[in-house]
Amino acid sequence: MSSDSHRRDLARLLEKEAALRKELYRHESDAAKAMENVRRQEGSAMRASSSSSANTYLRGAERDRQKAVAAGKKAADVGKKIANNAREIANKQRSLESAEKTDRQSAEREATKRRQMEKDHARDIARLSAPQVHYVHIRPPEPEKLRVLYLTANPTMNLRTDAEVREVQRALRGAKYRDLVDVEQRTAASFQDLLDGLNDVRPHIVHFSGHGGDEGVVFDGGYLEAPSQQEVGFDLLVKALDATDEPPRLLVLNACDTLDGASAILPAVPVVIAMSDAVLDTAAIVFAQQFYAAVASGQSVGSALKQARVRIEAAVIDKTASELPQHISRDDIDIDTLVLVRSVAEV
Structure with a gap:
């Protein structure tokens, strides 16, 4: 897979993490509000002037407590999704680094090949433009130093x-x-x-x-x-x-x-x-x-x-x-x- 594909996947995972954290914040806020209602209604039950009014407040408190528990479970589930997504982000980051390294090595090989071609071309040009001088011919070794x-x-x-x-x-x-x-x-x-x-x-x-x-x-x-x-x-x-x-x-x-x-x-x-x-x-x-x-x-x-x-x-x-x-x-x-x-x- 190319480094561009890894970057797109990594961007998608980061967007997913942002959405999950937003959802987690919503569930945690719902749980906090429900528990605040529980505390408020329990307090009202304690101050009620009649038992019927107290029971009404307590039933409301129980409903809000169940809402808080449900919101807490949803928050926990989202937390697991965030952890799994984080692992995917880490793996994708490693894959991206590996792909970028491969791309750099490929670019370096191409650059080396291009430089060699330029050197070969320059050598050919130098040979073609070399001054006209006579060639010395190798003679068999003579009995001399x-x-x-x-x-x-x-x-x-x-x-x-x-x-x-x-x-x-x-x-x-x-x-x-x-x-x-x-x-x-x-x-x-x-x-x-x-x-x-x-x-x-x-x-x-x-x-x-x-x-x-x-x-x-x-x-x-x-x-x-x-x-x-x-x-x-x-x-x-x-x-x-x-x-x-x-x-x-x-x-x-x-x-x-x-x-x-x-x-x-x-x-x-x-x-x-x-x-x-x-x-x-x-x-x-x-x-x-x-x-x-x-x-x-x-x-x-x-x-x-x-x-x-x-x-x-x-x-x-x-x-x-x-x-x-x-x-x-x-x-x-x-x-x-x-x-x-x-x-x-x-x-």
Whole structure:
């Protein structure tokens, strides 16, 4: 039954209660008046000058007493009806609350569905309006070191990016092919550091750790006098990543809410790993540590991502944190077969 039906039923029951209370008042008033007459006539009987007059008053008193008893019974019956109606009101109120809760949940599901459709539409629009840049094709792994440009930006000083890099380096030292991975870190990274790193490192992976959102990421402003920041949108970021003869094979955005806008990067970088919602420092650190440990052990990008999610879940950070790292890729890329580190003997 819908909440509107429950409201109508509840209104009807409340109207019934008002009518019953009015009826109860009438019967109680009748009983009170009858008893007042009884007292008055008994008093008259006591003051009567003759026995015949006294008897007349007493008979009248008896008739009024019977009227009072009858009115009292009617009042008691109405009282029972009021009690039963009150129980029905309570039950109907609970039913209404349950129906309203169901309606709210349904509305929330519809709103979530609508927001997702809007995001999908915005992503399609962004993909269609993406700048015309050339596509990099994934080549089979070569017998060379995997080069990682690791950019960290923390202008607000509220992220543990240094701890993240420390744990990644510790994980790499224990990896199977640790000698085949070079990590070039740029702390307090500005947008210029990204461009310089593309020239100097020629990275296979560009990793960014810091603040982000569905519009882009936040680099350090590069000023020495005071902390500052520069917001770089995905449209500018894709142009920067494409402005090199050898664009990266993988972009990792270890930053909050970067998944929705990251599809704009695919024309330049064939695979992007990003966060689908806000991510805690601990989850970000655990993710990066396990992901690079797996990559440096010769695992595919798909398996490395799965391992990172499992590690987050095992850390019991929160119920949904393990689902935050997600990937998007071009249609011709299968991350489950994309291996970025192999020994010379395997190539």
